[in-house]
Amino acid sequence: MNKKAHIISHTHWDREWYLPYETHHMMLIETMDTLLDTFEKDPDFKSYHLDGQTVLLEDYLEVRPERRELLEKVIKDGRLKIGPWYVLQDEFLTSSESNVRNLQYGHKDAGRYDKEVCKVGYFPDSFGNMGQAPQILKQAGIETAAFGRGVKPTGFNNEVSADDKFESPYSEMYWESPDGSKVLGILFANWYCNGMEVPTDIEEAKEYWAKRLDDAGKFASSNQLLFMNGCDHQPIQTDLSEAIKVAEGLYEDIDFVHSSFDEYIDALKENMKDDLQVIKGELRSQQTDGWYTLVNTASARVYLKQWNQLCQTLFEKVAEPIATMAHNYGFEYPHHLFEYGWKSLMKNHPHDSICGCSVDEVHREMVARFDKAKDVAKYIIKESLNYLTSQIDTSEFAKLGDKVYPFLVVNTAGYNRSGVVEVDVNIVKKYFREGHPNEIAKEMRKVTLPKFKVVDINGNKIDAKITDLGIKFDYDLPKDKFRQPYYSRLVRVELETKNIKSFGWDTYALIEDTQEIDASNQNSLVKENVLENEFIRAEVQENGSVKLLDKTTNKEFKDLCIYENTGDIGNEYIYMKPVGETPLTTKDVKAKIEIKEDLPYKAVIEITHNWEVPASANELLQEEIEEVLEFKYRKSQRVDKMVPMIIKTTLTLEKSSKGLKVKSSFNNTARDHRMRMLFATDIESDIHYTESIFEVAKRDNHTYETWENPSNCQHQHAFVNIHDENYGLTIANKGLNEYEILNDDRNTIAVTLLRSVAELGDWGVFATPEAQCQGEHEAELEIIPHGKNIYDSFKEAHIFQIPMVTKEMSIQNANLENNNSLLEINGYGIMWSALKLEGKENNNILRVYNLEDKESTLEIINCKIKGSKYISNILEEKTQNNIDSTVNLRKSEITTIGIG
Known part of the structure; x- marks a missing residue:
């Protein structure tokens, strides 16, 4: 049987990268115009793969709406292949639910074209691939994945070498998720440009095909050879039909076809060998020399990652659950607003965007997009909360007197929780319609506030801090009339809530306190340099480090929260410490230690380091950048000049918390360097665990024998953990996506807070002065020790990222109880991921996943949602009707349950 050369036309379209978005956008318009013209002029130009992302259709029609009919025709005719994603995301830097929404909206967009x-899981240039991808794809009816990285080494300019030490001898393999789901994997072993610019000249074609056929044959497991006719922003090859005819004339034993992925995959499955390797889990290029994993994009422009974590959390862990809670009591779930908001956010999720490895103009625009997405999420939260508060009965508070100011606290997490929250309460307000604003302002200033206290619905006093914020201008936006500005006298209430149920709420009130405060009865959580509650004891040392005792296990951890600083002469993609440099740390720097707050429900210690670090790399670095000298061979060092690095670290311990909250603030005046916080664990283990997409990935502490890179940084989401059979330590974070387990005999966890570099890197000279990230920075972490039940610490890490929602209320008669819960879930090792509505039948959707490597059982209890329960796939399509409230999950399974 003849070999067949499948030539698939495509372009890998980075929406923004080495040029700003709109420049790439204008180039896309020209590319799409040429493509549509080529389809019309050349019937032999059979198909084109639109890079697996439907956002390009939106981008094109935004400028060329008059070409919609022609675009729809080539899609319906099967010539233009679209989806399955909305954008080509970086999988490791986007959350589990972001990856799901990306797939859902990609499918929805494709469906609009009838x-x-x-159905190809397309990951052409993802900087590593998530381990649960096969399970996610299988649930979406996708049996094949195509990817460019993660299995074999990709070097400078994407050069790939064959080596039988690596996971697969072929470019085809099976890829298996932890749950056992398996898809056919296709590696672009010669990259996704191995069939670009096919010559029409006979002599050029002979040389071209001799090399390309040989290269493809080195990796292929069958006589079906894949040639990708395109590359990054590659123009359409309008003479491809002629080029294919030339190739056909050169080889009698090879069939050259203008193909598609569907045709290629069908032919491949009929002809591939039986001995394909099975690769399992994450594809992170660990069996390589370690230089080109591109993992350090997780710390390029950390501020982007923090923005992303905030926005993702607001949508999936606050806005969707609270809108669902409100919907079950009559609120209209705003699918259209969620789609607009999610898409606004996901336009920041392509790999060159969220990875922070583009020119400065790109990332400036990203901040504006994040701001826009945040505002959409907050609007949905506000509207949902307004409706929910209108339905909750607070009449019981009327018994407490005339001056009673109720407020609501909502827990949108899938776990019961306690914790400290804040709410602003208007004590008195007066609208501008009632007088001149100047006079109203004066009147508000003269208001004398009584001494207040916070009580629960039964009148029991709750420990709280009440702060007079003075007068405030604000306004209402009624649904039925013009805006209503007012001045109010505002107080801020901070209190510790107790065990608010999952997807539930509780009500409290601010009332006048007529009793004298007895300070002797107040319990203190702080003494000198020690924070302590019933679970942990944290002692601050002279150098600002923390010695922490877990009282439940009697395990003590030392040398926590030490800062490390090194030079970085790499780029936005890759960290590179100057050769021979010894890291600087605060281990021998004396710190200033102050008690900032001492309240019955929380205490705060502030630690100040007056440190100095080198100002920058020396002048040689700029020369090496301008010469496009590969970072591995750079000789530049840091200068002798030092600049101040004043770091303020606040430690907060809440009365009921099992973790110590850490906030680091500093003004970065240095360049070409990296800042990390170190947590020595002293736990003997060769492995560690970190949250990834729908799993807690188990990773080796040590590298493979092929590894050369001195650094072994990795991706994380909410936390990283090391434990043995008795105890462990979890370090949670907000938007700090890079960590490393140091090879220091202490299994120290190093979390990157900042990385400052001067260039984009990759294939040319692209200066990125804003990637030095100068100015004010803030990072938040939580130290969570644990005993044998590791999952409690993982839940605590999730809760750390999710804010509780608060709102002042009025005293009213209404239908809903003053404390309530929509539903609760139980199950050892089972984590909550989503509570939302699906868009077709408006049913409730609950998504969970099992962290256990064995079957576990989910119980849905106290469920207030009406309707029957069923199982759906990741696209939220029904697969099994009429289940009960107990669901068995196989090991590592992602399960979506519909109710309605």
């Missing part, structure tokens, strides 16, 4: 989505 054509089935291209």
Whole structure:
């Protein structure tokens, strides 16, 4: 049987990268115009793969709406292949639910064109691939994945070498998720440009095909050879039909076809060998020399990652659950607003965007997009909360007197929780319609506030801090009339809530306190340099480090929260410490230690380091950058000049918390360096665990024998953990996506707070002065020790990221109880991921996943949602009707349950 050369036309379209978005956008318009013209002029130009992302259709039609009919025609005719994603995301830097929304909206967009989505899990240039991808794809009806990285080494300019030490001898393999789901994997072993610019000249074609056929044959497991006719922003090859005819004339034993992924995969499955390797879990290029994993994009422009974590959390862990809670009591779930908001956010999720490895103009625009997405999420939260508060009965508070100011606290997490929250309460307000604003302002200033206290619905006093914020201008936006500005006298209430149920709420009130405060009865959580509650004891040392005792296990951890600083002469993609440099740390720097707050429910210690670090790299670095000298061979060092690095670290311990909250603030005046916080664990283990997409990934502390890179940084989401059979330590974070387990005999966890570099890197000279990230920075972490039940610490890490929602209320008669819960879930090792509504039948969707490597059982209890329960796939399509409230999950399974 003849070999067949499948030539698939495509372009890998980075929406923004080495040029700003709109420049790439204008280039896309020209590319799409040429493509549509080529389809019309050349019937032999059979198909084109639109890079697996439907956002390009939106981008094109935004400028060329008059070409919609022609675009729809080539899609319906099967010539233009679209989907399955909305954008080509970086999988490791986007959350589990972001990856799901990306797939869902890609499928929805493709469905609008009355054509089935291209069922290929397309990851051409992801900087590593998530371990649960096969399970996610299988649930979406996708049996094949195509990817460019993670299995074999990709070097400078994407050069790939064959080596039988690596996971697969072929470019085809099976890829298996932890739950056992398996898809056919296709590696772009010769990259996704191995069939670009096919010559029409016979002599050039002979040389071209001799090399390309040989290269493809080195990796292929069958006589079906894949040639990708395109590359990054590659123009359409309009003479491809002629080029294919030339190739056909050169080889009698090879069939050259203008193909598609569907045709290629069908032919491949009929002809591939039986001995394909099975690769399992994450594809992170660990069996390589370690230089080109591109993992350090997790710390390029950390501020972007913090923005992303905030926005993702607001949508998936606050806005969707609270809108669902409100919907079950009559609120109209705003699907259209969620789609707009999610898409605004996901436009920041392509790999060159969220990875922070583009030119400065790109990342400036990203901040504006994040701001826009945040505002959409907050609007949905506000509207949902307004409706929910209108339905909750607070009449019981009327018994407490005339001056009673109720407020609501909502827990949108899938776990019961306690914790400290804040709410602003208007004690008195007066609208501008009632007088001149100047006079109203004066009147508000003269208001004398009584001494207040906070009580629960039964009148029991709750420990709280009440702060007079003075007068405030604000306004209402009624649904039925013009805006209503007012001045108010505002107080801020901070209190510790107790065990608010999952997807639930509780009500409190601010009332006048007529009793004298007895300070002798107040319990203190702080004494000198020690913070202590019933669970942990944290002692601050002279150098500002923390010695922490877990009272439940009697395990003590030392040398926590030490800062490390090194030079970085790499780029936005890759960290590179100057050769021979010894890291600086605060281990021998004396710190200033102050008690900032001492309240019955929380205490705060502030630690100040007056430190100095080198100002920058020396002048040689700029020369090496301008010469496009590969970072591995750079000789530049840091200068002798030092600049101040004043770091303020606040430690907060709440009365009921099992973790110590850490906030680091500093003004970065240095360049070409990296800042990390170190947590020595002193736990003997060769492995560690970190949250990834729908799993807690188990990773080796040590590298493979092929590894050369002195650094072994990795990706994380909410936390990283090391434990043995008796105890462990979890370090949670907010938007700090890079960590490393140091090879220091202490299994120290190093979390990157900042990385400052001067250039984009990659294939040319692109200066990125804003990637030095100068100015004010803030980072938040939580230290969570644990005993044998590791999952409690993982839940605590999730809760750390999710804010509780608060709102002042009025005293009213209404239908809903003053404390309530929509539903609760139980199950050892089972984590909550989503509570939302699906868009077709408006049913409730609960998504969970099992962290256990064995079957576990989910119980849905106290469920207030009406309707029957069923199982759906990741696209939220029904697969099994009429289940009960107990669901068995196989090991590592992602399960979506519909109710309605």
